[in-house]
Amino acid sequence: MYDKSMIKFLDLESINRRFDRHFKDSFDKFLKQSWIVLSDELKSFEHNFANYLGVKHCIGVGNGLDALEIVLECWNIGAGDEVIVPANTYIATWLAITRVGAVPIPVEPDISTFNIDPERIEERVTDKTKAILVVHLYGLPCEMNKIKQIANKYSLKILEDAAQAHGASANGVRCGNLGDAAAFSFYPGKNLGCLGDGGAISTNDDILARKARLTRNYGSELKYYNDIPGRNSRLDELQASFLNCKLPYLNADNNHRNMIASVYMQNIKEGVNIRLPGKPISEYYHAWHLFVILCPFSDQLSDYLRGMNIQTMKHYPLPPYKQKAYAGLHIDPEMYPVSNFIHDNCLSLPIGPTVTSEQALYVCACINEFSSQIC
Numbered sequence: 001m002y003d004k005s006m007i008k009f010l011d012l013e014s015i016n017r018r019f020d021r022h023f024k025d026s027f028d029k030f031l032k033q034s035w036i037v038l039s040d041e042l043k044s045f046e047h048n049f050a051n052y053l054g055v056k057h058c059i060g061v062g063n064g065l066d067a068l069e070i071v072l073e074c075w076n077i078g079a080g081d082e083v084i085v086p087a088n089t090y091i092a093t094w095l096a097i098t099r100v101g102a103v104p105i106p107v108e109p110d111i112s113t114f115n116i117d118p119e120r121i122e123e124r125v126t127d128k129t130k131a132i133l134v135v136h137l138y139g140l141p142c143e144m145n146k147i148k149q150i151a152n153k154y155s156l157k158i159l160e161d162a163a164q165a166h167g168a169s170a171n172g173v174r175c176g177n178l179g180d181a182a183a184f185s186f187y188p189g190k191n192l193g194c195l196g197d198g199g200a201i202s203t204n205d206d207i208l209a210r211k212a213r214l215t216r217n218y219g220s221e222l223k224y225y226n227d228i229p230g231r232n233s234r235l236d237e238l239q240a241s242f243l244n245c246k247l248p249y250l251n252a253d254n255n256h257r258n259m260i261a262s263v264y265m266q267n268i269k270e271g272v273n274i275r276l277p278g279k280p281i282s283e284y285y286h287a288w289h290l291f292v293i294l295c296p297f298s299d300q301l302s303d304y305l306r307g308m309n310i311q312t313m314k315h316y317p318l319p320p321y322k323q324k325a326y327a328g329l330h331i332d333p334e335m336y337p338v339s340n341f342i343h344d345n346c347l348s349l350p351i352g353p354t355v356t357s358e359q360a361l362y363v364c365a366c367i368n369e370f371s372s373q374i375c
Ligand SMILES: Cc1ncc(COP(=O)(O)O)c(C=O)c1O
Pocket: 063, 064, 065, 066, 089, 090, 092, 093, 135, 161, 163, 164, 184, 185, 186, 187, 197, 198, 199
């Protein structure tokens, strides 16, 4: 029986402790390198991650937001353009659009997948629409076949926000290889996380890849010669070396997340107070970055679980259109009831490569106990 010591929402220390020796070895190797930025570890990670995704190009950048923004910038999306985006997502997805000067056009999610509802995209397409920015939220791939049909019909680009979907796949094709380009974040808590900030762009498009490579490095291929006005956003060499250590374990970690998700799916009793995430269809491999349940008493449930030594979080308490940062967009929240419902009711349970099945069973028992008390 589980001893009931604190179940952390994200136990980074135990996740990274597994790589202790690897990290130290790679740091020692790194200290001997004479060229420290845009060097061998980054090149090797870009090669390894591109192979893992099955794409031609991977370009390491400073973080996930920069990855999204650089792609939009390279596609010349800017002032006067519109980009379709899920109403419910982390704010970074929207920030990439507004930072290039374009307008985010929110689309409601599907309540069972939490992902953008493909049936509601077409009604938001206008002659200003340039791209659809999909988010494989919580690690579940979006319904790309339907989205691709719309993109083809209106000649729109598809950018995947795969920040939460390392290793997820649809019909055997990995997220990161399902659109025209994709953006990854390697923020420490991600399924593939480094020990600081990091990000990458993946694409099969040679022209975009070259432009993104230039853009992340001051617009320069040859030192001190600048072909385009770029910026400085390079995936750090040391972070790339940590990612090289961790990448071979990503599939096993994702399988473990799937095992914990099955424990939750099979043991948490659904009812009026608790709604479980929809079961992904068999052709989809969920990366289960987050396991999110819906509960009308999510705050009380979170407090109750904290009292039982279980940490939870909300992803996310406020949608982008309710954030002060976007007051200037004057978006009417009433237009997005499904998204509002998710944000108001969501609660994320501990899931990760070091959560044990005993811990997960204890979480289920506590949730079931809370549900029975509240009825
Ligand atoms: C869906 C989504 N998009 C983009 C990002 C941005 O990534 P980063 O924090 O590396 O900039 C995140 C990070 O949390 C995210 O969850």
